Every structure is written in C-alpha cells, then in structure tokens.
Amino acid sequence: MSAVEERLASEGYAVPDVVPPLASYVPAAQTGSLVFTAGQLPFVQGTLVATGKLGADVDPETATQCARVCALNALGAVKGLIGDLDRVTRVVKVTVFVASDPSFTGQPAIANGASDLLVLAFGEAGKHARSAVGVASLPLDAPVEVEIVVEVSD
Numbered sequence: 478m479s480a481v482e483e484r485l486a487s488e489g490y491a492v493p494d495v496v497p498p499l500a501s502y503v504p505a506a507q508t509g510s511l512v513f514t515a516g517q518l519p520f521v522q523g524t525l526v527a528t529g530k531l532g533a534d535v536d537p538e539t540a541t542q543c544a545r546v547c548a549l550n551a552l553g554a555v556k557g558l559i560g561d562l563d564r565v566t567r568v569v570k571v572t573v574f575v576a577s578d579p580s581f582t583g584q585p586a587i588a589n590g591a592s593d594l595l596v597l598a599f600g601e602a603g604k605h606a607r608s609a610v611g612v613a614s615l616p617l618d619a620p621v622e623v624e625i626v627v628e629v630s631d
Contacts, residue, residue, distance in 0.1 A: 481562035481598050485549075488597060492549055495557030496520060504554035511569065512558060512629055516622040517550035518615070519543035528618040531611075532581030535620040544573055544590030547623035551591075552598065559629055568595045568605040570626040576619065577611035584609040591623045 482492050495504045498515065505514045519526040519542075526543050529535045535543075548571075556562050573588035575581075588609035596603040605625075615622050 479561050479563040481552075481565065485594075485598055490545075490549060490594070490597075492556055492562065493521075493553045495553045496523075496550065505558040507558060507629070510566075510628050510630070512555050512565075512627050514551045514554045514625050516574065516616075516624045517547045517554060518617065518619040518622055519546040520550060521546060525617060525619055527620050529620055530576045530578050530581070530614075531583070531587065531620060532578030535576075537583060537586060540575065540587045540620050541590035543619070543621040544587055544623060545594045547573075547621055548591035548594045548625070551623055551625045555625070555627055555629075562598070564629045564631075565599060565602070565627045566630050567602045567628040568599055568625060569628055571595065571605050571607045572624050573607070573609045574612050574615060574622040575609065576613070576615045576621070581611065584611045587621060590621075591625075595625070
C-alpha cells in the first residue's frame, strides 16, 4: 500500500479499483508528466451514492460526501494507469461539476469535499487550482462529477 493510501486509510478512506468506462473513453490518460482523469461519478461498489440536484433533491452534506467519493474514484483511475499513487508529485487542477437547481449557488462548498480529500492524501502537493461549476444535469442523474489533473514522476 502506498503512503498516500495509508494516509487515506488512517482517516477511513480507501482508494477503489478503477471502474471500467461505459463508453469509448479511458478512465485516465497520460501525456508527458501529466495525468488527466475522465469525469468520475460518486459510485461505491457500482451504485451511485445519491441522485438528483442540489437545492432540490440533494442536501449539501450528501453532495460534499459525493465529491469525496468522486475524488477517491479519480485517484483509483490515476492508480490504475500509473500503478502507485506515491508517484503523484502534485495535484494540478480539479474541476467539480454540481447538478444544481437554478437557485443553488453553493458549488464551491460542495467542491471542498474533493479538495479537502486531495489535501489529506497529498499534503501541500494536494493543493490545486479548481473550478466549481453548476450544471443543469449530470450523467445518470448524479449530483456531482469530478475530474482531476495530476503531475507524476517517472
């Protein structure tokens, strides 16, 4: 187990195995020293943690948990490609999409679920640039989707 996974495990989190894609794409792709993940939904053992929109069907606490699950799934995609999360030298960028009722404006607070998990995993190297975007809907009616970009060593 990598040091990153040990840090996460000490807080009760486990990095899942990468979920096979549902269409013609890969879970993660590397170019040079950067790894880009596909958008990750809040799946735990093949089931969405929640469905619906923030401000209508889903409360902020549940959505924040979904963002953490999405970030863990993104780490699973990275690990599936590079083999060892200790090779990650920096989390560069995180994009969090939040399915939102038009009146909901708390997307940054939801995105903190993913950001805080990545800082827990990587310490200072986990601090990143971020976008938190409200959208009308997400695949399978998921409330949150997260994609990350990380820098890796050889």
